[in-house]
Amino acid sequence: MTALRISGLRLRIGEAEILRGVDLDLEAGRIQGLAGESGSGKTMTGLAVMGLLPTRARVGGTITFGDRDLLALTPRQRNDLRGTDIAMVFQDPSTSLHPMLSVGAQLTDHLRHHLRLDKASARARAVELLERVRIPDPAGALRRFPHQFSGGQRQRVAIAIALACSPSVLIADEPTTALDVTVQAGVLHLLRDLAREMGLAVLLVTHDLGVMSAVADQVAVMRDGEVVENGERHQVFTAPAHPYTASLLASLPGAAGGVRTLDDVRALEES
Amino acid sequence: MTPLLEVTGLEVVYRGRPPVRAVDGIDLTVGAGEVLGLVGESGCGKSTVARAVCGLVPPAAGTVTFEGSPVAPLGLRRRPVELTRIQMVFQDPYGSLHPRRPVGAQIADGGRTAVRRGAEASEPGWWLERVGLDRGAARRYPHEFSGGKRQRIAIARALAARPDLLIGDEPISALDASTQAIVAALMRDLAVESGAGLLFISHDLTVVRLIADRLAVMYRGRIVESGPADTIWEDPQHPYTRALLAAVPLPDGSGTMPEPPVDGVEFPLEAVLR
Numbered sequence: 001m002t003a004l005r006i007s008g009l010r011l012r013i014g015e016a017e018i019l020r021g022v023d024l025d026l027e028a029g030r031i032q033g034l035a036g037e038s039g040s041g042k043t044m045t046g047l048a049v050m051g052l053l054p055t056r057a058r059v060g061g062t063i064t065f066g067d068r069d070l071l072a073l074t075p076r077q078r079n080d081l082r083g084t085d086i087a088m089v090f091q092d093p094s095t096s097l098h099p100m101l102s103v104g105a106q107l108t109d110h111l112r113h114h115l116r117l118d119k120a121s122a123r124a125r126a127v128e129l130l131e132r133v134r135i136p137d138p139a140g141a142l143r144r145f146p147h148q149f150s151g152g153q154r155q156r157v158a159i160a161i162a163l164a165c166s167p168s169v170l171i172a173d174e175p176t177t178a179l180d181v182t183v184q185a186g187v188l189h190l191l192r193d194l195a196r197e198m199g200l201a202v203l204l205v206t207h208d209l210g211v212m213s214a215v216a217d218q219v220a221v222m223r224d225g226e227v228v229e230n231g232e233r234h235q236v237f238t239a240p241a242h243p244y245t246a247s248l249l250a251s252l253p254g255a256a257g258g259v260r261t262l263d264d265v266r267a268l269e270e271s
Numbered sequence: 272m273t274p275l276l277e278v279t280g281l282e283v284v285y286r287g288r289p290p291v292r293a294v295d296g297i298d299l300t301v302g303a304g305e306v307l308g309l310v311g312e313s314g315c316g317k318s319t320v321a322r323a324v325c326g327l328v329p330p331a332a333g334t335v336t337f338e339g340s341p342v343a344p345l346g347l348r349r350r351p352v353e354l355t356r357i358q359m360v361f362q363d364p365y366g367s368l369h370p371r372r373p374v375g376a377q378i379a380d381g382g383r384t385a386v387r388r389g390a391e392a393s394e395p396g397w398w399l400e401r402v403g404l405d406r407g408a409a410r411r412y413p414h415e416f417s418g419g420k421r422q423r424i425a426i427a428r429a430l431a432a433r434p435d436l437l438i439g440d441e442p443i444s445a446l447d448a449s450t451q452a453i454v455a456a457l458m459r460d461l462a463v464e465s466g467a468g469l470l471f472i473s474h475d476l477t478v479v480r481l482i483a484d485r486l487a488v489m490y491r492g493r494i495v496e497s498g499p500a501d502t503i504w505e506d507p508q509h510p511y512t513r514a515l516l517a518a519v520p521l522p523d524g525s526g527t528m529p530e531p532p533v534d535g536v537e538f539p540l541e542a543v544l545r
Contacts, residue, residue, distance in 0.1 A: 037447040037448075037449065038418070038447055151313075180312040180313055180474065181312070181474070181515065181518040181519055181520075181529070182312060182514060182515060182518040182531060182532050183531075184518065184520075184529070185517075185518040185520070185528070185529040185530060185531035185532075186531035188520070188528065188529065189528060189531060192528070207447065207448055208448065208520075209448065209522035210477075210519065210520035210521055210522045211520055212522065213520060213521065213522045213523055213524050213525065213526065213527075214520040214526065214527065214528050214529055215526075215528070233524055233526060234524045234525070234526070235524075236524065237522065237523060237524020237525075238523075238524050247449070248448070248449050249522065251448070251449040251450070251451075251452060251453065252448060252449070252452070252477075252522050253452060253477040253478060253480075253481055254477050254519075254521040254522055254523065255521070255522040255523060256523055256524065258522070259452055259481065261481065262456055262459070262481050262482060265452045265453060265455075265456040265481060265482075266456055266460070268452070268453055269403065269453050269456065269457060
């Protein structure tokens with residue numbers, strides 16, 4: 001089932017053309033990866049879905065969610081969807097969480113606003129969520145502040161906040177880039193399990209093709225504001241259709257056809 | 272033969288309540304023309320080792336000797352000319368290059384440092400060519416370059432000072448994935464060619480093992496495993512090294528999930544040395 005459809009998404013900021021017609025379908029229960037180098041427009045695609053673009057941005061195309069075009073909604077209608085039906089997890093939990101508010105406050109604020117829950121049931125829901133993302137002592141954690149958690153736990157809290165109102169679409173922008181690999185592994189397991197169990201449609205934006213290979217079902221590769229390739233994970237990694245994807249993979253140690261020795265890397269530099 | 276850099280029993284403690292023992296007794300050596308990869312996760316103390324080696328933080332115990340004489344902690348004055356033979360390439364080329372000076376002038380700074388020690392004068396353009404950029408780039412400013420090119424400029428500046436020991440503190444982690452291996456290999460080749468030793472610090476094992484001769488794995492301020500890079504990559508002995516390698520997701524398209532270590536498990540601190 002298609003949860004969200006992006007078609008012909010174009011974006012200009014001033015003179016710069018950031019997106020030149022992006023098409024992507026997000027399916028319920030599946031993780032759609034969006035890869036690309038810095039500046040390729042992958043983050044902007046995620047922000048366009050969330051409606052968090054800079055004010056000077058001019059957008060074209062459509063983003064269909066249910067029977068509505070997100071780009072045609074009023075700011076008030078957007079606000080009703082943002083955080084309830086479409087949620088986002090950002091790269092760095094130490095800046096995306098409010099440093100001076102307790103985890104409990106950050107977890108119940110939007111629950112009470114969007115779902116009109118009373119204090120006690122919002123709290124109960126918060127404990128349940130923290131349990132779901134495997135934070136030790138969930139009830140006690142509500143009283144604590146972001147700095148009292150490790151980096152991995154902080155990102156789990158950020159994920160819990162995103163999932164609080166049971167969204168159907170989750171935009172995860174480099175959710176593990178700020179984490180150590182051993183911590184990253186745990187968060188990736190969590191993301192994949194959540195997508196499966198809750199039927200979440202996930203847009204996973206990352207430049208890390210290793211992460212992509214581990215959790216994405218479908219992989220799209222962006223360059224200069226365009227999706228150059230979009231296909232099933234195994235096919236994109238082992239038999240890339242676009243030369244750009246092939247060249248990206250060729251530069252990575254550990255990829256099929258990637259560099260294996262120092263001499264392979266030197267040969268890349270020569271070419 | 273005495274190694275170029277010898278670190279013995281190094282301990283570094285940061286003041287605070289409680290004090291943080293960032294480096295807790297490590298030994299390492301780097302020989303001329305040798306590449307040592309120092310890997311570990313955030314907070315393990317690897318950057319503190321780099322800072323102690325070039326005198327930016329004073330050791331609480333242990334010694335750092337460079338060609339037989341101790342590295343004095345850096346004071347407020349200009350550092351002794353001898354110690355400019357240790358050069359560093361930092362993580363973020365956006366921060367480490369001066370934004371308002373042409374890159375040629377910044378590379379020339381490195382060249383002048385070498386001249387003060389009696390080395391031959393060199394042209395910035397020549398160094399730019401060595402790191403794979405055009406000579407014409409000398410007149411341009413850092414913001415005109417991509418991250419990968421900026422890091423090449425930072426490498427050129429460090430090499431222009433003709434170091435005997437080059438230290439890279441996470442020099443590739445701010446770069447796009449497709450340029451990481453290339454920049455790391457460039458750094459290795461240029462250092463080794465000039466006969467310098469290279470201490471390459473990174474958290475990315477997949478790249479480090481390609482360019483390092485030896486690896487040292489750090490965990491909680493200690494070196495828990497060290498030995499030839501290939502041996503460690505193929506046959507890790509220490510439980511922490513194993514956990515670290517198992518957690519690295521490979522871009523092979525197989526959908527294999529990386530293994531997270533069991534929650535709350537502490538790894539032993541006894542070292543495996545090979």
